[in-house]
Amino acid sequence: MSEIKALVHDVFGTVVDWRSAVIADGQALGARKGIAADWERFADEWRGAYAPSMNRVRSGELPWTNLDKLHRMALDTLLDKFGITGLDEADKEWFNQTWHRLKPWPDSVPGLTRIKRKYIIATLSNGTVRLLTDMAKHCGLPWDTVLGSDLVEHYKPDAEMYRAAIHFLGNDDPGSVMMVAAHNNDLVRAASHGMKTAYIARPYEHGANQTRDFKAEHDFTHVAAGFEDLATQLGC
């Protein structure tokens, strides 16, 4: 049984509360430009476009397209759908960059700071290296390093992403790397590559609209209420 050396983390939903931050930036933009819109629904639909747009890349329908560009394609479509007009290019680019400015759940920074004392902590996210680096600087996430989908030009749950974490941080020993996520499917895929797994409960990721991932549905290595709880379980 390999000793754990590195923890790699899903970010959107697991470490950061994307929904509150996107809603807040939408409201700020609306106030600045005099636009009334249902920014909660806008945020949910923007995030709703995430999996289908990545699947267009994963299936080969689109060539490699990074997450900033997928976010922008979805933003343009939703601005049309919601009938939002009067935004110039700088406004749209600022709003698209909201995904670089997300805010952590309250337990993320204190828990990760404890875990970092004993383990390598890194991202394993579908964001780009630059997005993840910007976000960490914006909100003080203490990553040792950042692994993003642009490094391998594949999105999770493609095998290339999990293999990258095992290769770059685990010296090709899958059991020395633990995937941390609030999403059962991400952990099931990580386990299929031999990685250890830690489930973090985020029952409010989607606000009142959450339909799944309320609890760990498999036998993961750790099941935790948040990063402080995970740190305690790991003896940090």
Add this chain to the structure above:
Amino acid sequence: MSEIKALVHDVFGTVVDWRSAVIADGQALGARKGIAADWERFADEWRGAYAPSMNRVRSGELPWTNLDKLHRMALDTLLDKFGITGLDEADKEWFNQTWHRLKPWPDSVPGLTRIKRKYIIATLSNGTVRLLTDMAKHCGLPWDTVLGSDLVEHYKPDAEMYRAAIHFLGNDDPGSVMMVAAHNNDLVRAASHGMKTAYIARPYEHGANQTRDFKAEHDFTHVAAGFEDLATQLGC
């Protein structure tokens, strides 16, 4: 003229004093195993094998071989050459990992900590991601993220390394990324890709044996006596 967003750093020699740390680990190993050897010369010859062994990879004579493996090949050769016997596999592996435990020059951590407040700071080193992450944890280097040669399976000064920094941290805008190094050739290559450049003077990298890189020999964007000086020049 692009605004600088990210600084990427050569590590061995520029950020860390590899020579003192390798000599100290050699002396500690010698004391533990009762081996007398000229550990200063050993360290210099080990580092001396660095460029030729990478060139065997860069020229295609060897397939991609990471720096840990190149260090180990050179270590085994040098133990023979120095007539050092009585080391078991664990000793050799411990000594090979000395390159994961190097120590920063005194100005590196305070200067980088200041620079990090305003800019993304990352490595752009021929070490592996894991080596660079281990080293940062060992000595408190505050990188936002780590770019190592194993990400692109090329060693500097191959173009792929500079292009990786420009792509992953600069959104493909070369002028938004600055290469920081104590070695003129690294900076000249970075400039040839459109990157900005900062020279850090490290006249004692090779101890009394230094033969070059005593000063900036080209018109770099910044020329600094160390990281505290660079931080001041950058207004950090």
